[in-house]
Amino acid sequence: MSTIEYLALPAYKRFFYKILNFFVAIPKAIWRFISVTIVGFCLKIGKGIANYFVRLYEIFVSGDWKTKLSYLIMGFGHITRRSYIKGFMYLIYEVAFLYFMITTGIPCFIKIGTFGYVAQTSFVDPIKNVTVDVFMDDSLMILLNFVIAIVLIGIFIFLWSIQVKENNELENLNKIGKSIGDKETLNSLVGKNFHKVLLSFPTLGVVMFTIIPLILMIIVGFTNFSSTYQNPKELFDWVGVYNFQKLFGLTGDNGYQFAYVFGQILLWTLIWAFFATFTNYFLGMVVALMINKKGIKLKKLWRTILITTIAVPQFISLLFLSKFLSKDTGALNVVLKNLGLITENIGFLEDALIAKITIIVVNMWIGIPYTMLMCSGILMNIPQDLYESARIDGASPFKMYMKITLPYMMFVTGPYLISNFVGNINNFNVIYLLSGGNPQFTNVRGTPISINVYGAGQTDLLITWLYKIAMTNVSKDYGVASVIGIIVFVVVASISLIFYNRTNAVKNEGDFQ
Amino acid sequence: MSLRKKSTLYTLINIVSFIIIMAFVAMIAGKGLFNYIGEGCRYLYNSLFNRQFDFKTLVVILILLASFSLFGYIMFRTLSKDRIHGEDLIAPFAAIIAPTLVLAAIYGKKIGVYADKSKVLLIFAIIFLCLYVLSTIILLVDVIKNIMREKGIVFVGLFRTKKRFSIFDNGKMKGGKRAREIVSRTIIYVILIIISIIWLAPFVYLVIQSFAVRYEAGLIIPEQWTLDNYKQLITNITYPFWRWYLNTFVIALIVSVLNTVLTLISAYAFSRLQFKTRKGYMKIILIIGMFPGFLGMIVTYYMLKQVGLANGIPGLFGLVLVYISGCVMNYYVAKGFFDTISKSLDEAAMIDGANKNTIFWRVIMPLSKPIVVYTILLAFTAPWGDYMLASVMAGGHTELFNVAVGLQQMLTKEAGTTYFPVFCAAGVVVSIPIMILFFCLQGYYVEGVTGGAVKG
Numbered sequence: 001m002s003t004i005e006y007l008a009l010p011a012y013k014r015f016f017y018k019i020l021n022f023f024v025a026i027p028k029a030i031w032r033f034i035s036v037t038i039v040g041f042c043l044k045i046g047k048g049i050a051n052y053f054v055r056l057y058e059i060f061v062s063g064d065w066k067t068k069l070s071y072l073i074m075g076f077g078h079i080t081r082r083s084y085i086k087g088f089m090y091l092i093y094e095v096a097f098l099y100f101m102i103t104t105g106i107p108c109f110i111k112i113g114t115f116g117y118v119a120q121t122s123f124v125d126p127i128k129n130v131t132v133d134v135f136m137d138d139s140l141m142i143l144l145n146f147v148i149a150i151v152l153i154g155i156f157i158f159l160w161s162i163q164v165k166e167n168n169e170l171e172n173l174n175k176i177g178k179s180i181g182d183k184e185t186l187n188s189l190v191g192k193n194f195h196k197v198l199l200s201f202p203t204l205g206v207v208m209f210t211i212i213p214l215i216l217m218i219i220v221g222f223t224n225f226s227s228t229y230q231n232p233k234e235l236f237d238w239v240g241v242y243n244f245q246k247l248f249g250l251t252g253d254n255g256y257q258f259a260y261v262f263g264q265i266l267l268w269t270l271i272w273a274f275f276a277t278f279t280n281y282f283l284g285m286v287v288a289l290m291i292n293k294k295g296i297k298l299k300k301l302w303r304t305i306l307i308t309t310i311a312v313p314q315f316i317s318l319l320f321l322s323k324f325l326s327k328d329t330g331a332l333n334v335v336l337k338n339l340g341l342i343t344e345n346i347g348f349l350e351d352a353l354i355a356k357i358t359i360i361v362v363n364m365w366i367g368i369p370y371t372m373l374m375c376s377g378i379l380m381n382i383p384q385d386l387y388e389s390a391r392i393d394g395a396s397p398f399k400m401y402m403k404i405t406l407p408y409m410m411f412v413t414g415p416y417l418i419s420n421f422v423g424n425i426n427n428f429n430v431i432y433l434l435s436g437g438n439p440q441f442t443n444v445r446g447t448p449i450s451i452n453v454y455g456a457g458q459t460d461l462l463i464t465w466l467y468k469i470a471m472t473n474v475s476k477d478y479g480v481a482s483v484i485g486i487i488v489f490v491v492v493a494s495i496s497l498i499f500y501n502r503t504n505a506v507k508n509e510g511d512f513q
Numbered sequence: 514m515s516l517r518k519k520s521t522l523y524t525l526i527n528i529v530s531f532i533i534i535m536a537f538v539a540m541i542a543g544k545g546l547f548n549y550i551g552e553g554c555r556y557l558y559n560s561l562f563n564r565q566f567d568f569k570t571l572v573v574i575l576i577l578l579a580s581f582s583l584f585g586y587i588m589f590r591t592l593s594k595d596r597i598h599g600e601d602l603i604a605p606f607a608a609i610i611a612p613t614l615v616l617a618a619i620y621g622k623k624i625g626v627y628a629d630k631s632k633v634l635l636i637f638a639i640i641f642l643c644l645y646v647l648s649t650i651i652l653l654v655d656v657i658k659n660i661m662r663e664k665g666i667v668f669v670g671l672f673r674t675k676k677r678f679s680i681f682d683n684g685k686m687k688g689g690k691r692a693r694e695i696v697s698r699t700i701i702y703v704i705l706i707i708i709s710i711i712w713l714a715p716f717v718y719l720v721i722q723s724f725a726v727r728y729e730a731g732l733i734i735p736e737q738w739t740l741d742n743y744k745q746l747i748t749n750i751t752y753p754f755w756r757w758y759l760n761t762f763v764i765a766l767i768v769s770v771l772n773t774v775l776t777l778i779s780a781y782a783f784s785r786l787q788f789k790t791r792k793g794y795m796k797i798i799l800i801i802g803m804f805p806g807f808l809g810m811i812v813t814y815y816m817l818k819q820v821g822l823a824n825g826i827p828g829l830f831g832l833v834l835v836y837i838s839g840c841v842m843n844y845y846v847a848k849g850f851f852d853t854i855s856k857s858l859d860e861a862a863m864i865d866g867a868n869k870n871t872i873f874w875r876v877i878m879p880l881s882k883p884i885v886v887y888t889i890l891l892a893f894t895a896p897w898g899d900y901m902l903a904s905v906m907a908g909g910h911t912e913l914f915n916v917a918v919g920l921q922q923m924l925t926k927e928a929g930t931t932y933f934p935v936f937c938a939a940g941v942v943v944s945i946p947i948m949i950l951f952f953c954l955q956g957y958y959v960e961g962v963t964g965g966a967v968k969g
Contacts (some may be wrong), residue, residue: 210838
């Protein structure tokens with residue numbers, strides 16, 4: 001259909017036509033995604049790897065004996081070409097790497113299939129004639145060393161290829177009578193390679209305390225590591241996707257309870273994140289608008305009062321409120337009773353639905369000041385001539401808000417909203433310190449089912465559930481905990497991917513209109 | 514009467530009446546103020562809707578109506594001045610508290626329980642009422658004068674003033690527009706006052722409770738006051754608060770220094786240095802950030818245990834390590850700030866022969882005071898509020914808790930409300946330094962919050 005034909009259609013037909021087009025375009029889009037994106041990506045990766053090996057091969061063939069030897073002894077070329085510091089660094093790394101691999105790495109690779117052979121054994125000491133316990137294999141240590149070994153291998157391959165390429169460069173420079181000595185290497189650290197100096201320590205921290213534990217924990221998701229298989233007395237073992245099955249209720253024997261609870265908690269996590277983000281955002285904006293309104297006095301006083309909530313550590317106000325709102329001993333209930341507004345105590349944190357509402361309201365109390373601060377800064381940046389011209393055109397304040405303020409705010413604070421949403425999915429403090437995830441889930445007969453679901457409560461988020469499983473619950477089923485962690489990642493990643501792409505699209509459109 | 518004289522008189526009356534009200538509140542608050550008010554409300558309701566209408570009720574209703582309508586006006590008057598004195602703020606609250614107390618006093622007799630006190634209350638109420646009526650008359654005159662002036666009538670004589678006194682900023686506005694402006698401002702002020710009360714009330718209650726001998730849900734203001742709770746913070750053996758405080762303080766100090774340096778240098782690297790892996794690196798950090806940090810924490814604990822950094826004093830250093838290890842992930846806000854600094858500065862310095870290290874410390878840093886302060890502030894306050902990581906690292910050892918974990922122990926279900934006043938005292942002790950820090954550095958904080966969100 002041509003454009004003119006399309007425009008000639010009545011409005012409702014255009015609407016249907018659009019819908020039809022949308023569905024027609026789906027297979028095409030999927031095909032495009034597969035053929036262009038995925039295949040292209042694979043091709044790119046494959047080409048990259050192939051090029052890499054070809055380059056290494058070329059260097060090997062064309063290089064002199066020093067370069068060739070540095071394929072075996074890292075940094076040999078550097079040392080023989082007067083770049084001592086770099087050369088020795090490479091050499092030291094290689095020696096340390098080989099030492100680690102031979103002493104711990106390779107045994108771990110052998111044992112990883114069963115996480116060791118014997119955890120604990122005892123023998124009778126022939127001299128003292130007493131039984132002595134000996135701890136042999138520690139499954140967690142084997143796993144840890146395995147992961148460290150893999151990371152070290154990755155680093156080794158990376159460094160190795162880099163030093164080969166550098167050797168090639170050095171060789172070429174030598175041919176025209178130049179060289180890169182130690183002085184140049186050191187100088188480049190505050191010039192060309194300054195980023196390496198700056199980022200080396202932070203990267204080390206991230207690799208050691210974030211990346212390695214994360215990889216390890218993801219692997220743990222496929223094992224039965226729990227308090228039953230506590231190291232060092234017991235070995236744990238691979239269980240395949242059993243933990244994932246458990247999450248989706250495929251393990252028989254009350255398995256459906258687990259799946260039900262998981263679904264409820266996931267749903268509540270999303271609902272919570274949505275409400276927590278948007279109530280704070282809009283109400284904070286409204287408060288900011290009110291305070292910043294022309295002619296309102298004492299702007300600083302209002303702002304300072306709200307900032308008090310930020311200044312007092314969150315956990316204090318949360319713990320305090322948890323007592324303040326409690327059913328039996330809470331002051332709020334007594335006050336309401338004395339005022340004659342209620343006759344029976346309300347379970348602000350004991351009744352599931354009310355508890356959820358309370359949590360969102362308390363979160364508003366905590367979060368609005370942040371948004372208010374942020375918004376008042378941005379509101380001052382909105383060009384006033386926009387309002388001026390709108391006023392001349394006769395727009396009402398509400399219309400001005402909808403057409404100028406809100407789009408501007410959305411445009412500027414889009415990334416903040418997404419990160420805030422993600423932050424709320426992982427908002428541990430508000431839930432754990434306020435309600436502790438309570439009340440418990442119950443079955444049809446009204447008896448709590450907390451044992452089967454590792455103490456999950458109705459106001460638990462995925463993150464607090466994860467914490468409970470790994471920390472406070474007796475069984476400490478780390479396998480399930482890490483599966484939940486993976487689920488959190490999937491949720492967070494998909495949400496941020498979708499929305500980041502959207503906001504980028506907005507950005508690409510250019511400036512705020 | 515000149516304006517100055519009048520406002521002096523007005524202020525005086527307000528102060529006196531406020532003192533009386535406060536004495537009044539202090540006297541009956543502990544004895545069930547809410548009972549009085551609640552019963553009064555109920556009686557009023559009964560007499561209105563069960564046709565037991567009497568003269569007294571009518572008077573009370575009139576007082577209530579007058580005072581509520583006056584409340585709005587006084588609020589305006591007070592707030593529309595260019596300079597506001599503390600005592601001016603008392604007036605509106607006096608206007609709202611007064612009728613409530615009158616109500617309590619008049620109907621307190623009906624309950625019978627407090628019959629003996631009721632006479633005293635009534636005397637107070639009458640004294641107060643006289644003062645209140647006086648100030649009301651003055652204010653009413655003001656209102657009438659304002660209305661007259663608006664209509665173009667100039668009142669010359671007893672209440673003549675030389676200065677033109679307008680309660681609104683935009684004196685140029687006319688007719689309906691001005692009326693609408695008044696209405697909208699009234700609404701906003703009322704909302705803001707309610708918001709302020711909601712936001713401050715818990716803290717006031719926290720401070721008051723920290724002086725209570727024991728927690729009693731019914732009493733907003735405790736019967737007996739004591740400083741024992743603050744003493745217990747040091748002397749209590751089960752809950753060694755001073756130890757937790759020290760732990761947190763030391764950790765916060767170390768972390769704030771290290772974290773700031775590391776965050777800023779990585780933000781600088783991402784903002785200014787052009788290197789091949791820059792974008793990829795930032796993407797990887799984004800993806801890692803999507804995993805819940807707690808997931809790796811369990812393993813980290815075992816790892817640190819293996820190195821001997823999980824128990825005793827080294828355990829605290831383990832916690833420091835964990836806190837600072839993730840600091841590269843917080844580059845976002847600082848990077849946004851660095852991006853706004855003009856790159857021509859770098860180039861100029863480069864031409865003068867500075868290397869990148871010098872540029873960072875000598876050119877960028879002096880210009881980035883707000884973001885440095887913001888990062889320090891955030892890094893310093895973060896360990897105070899962290900529960901999750903600290904509880905893992907402490908591993909159940911009381912001497913390794915930070916304040917958050919420790920204070921949570923005080924309020925568990927098993928502990929009940931026994932330690933609630935002690936908790937409140939601890940809360941006050943923890944909050945005050947951070948609060949002072951915050952209020953001193955408020956400007957920087959606002960700048961950081963705004964800057965980070967806008968420039969992302």
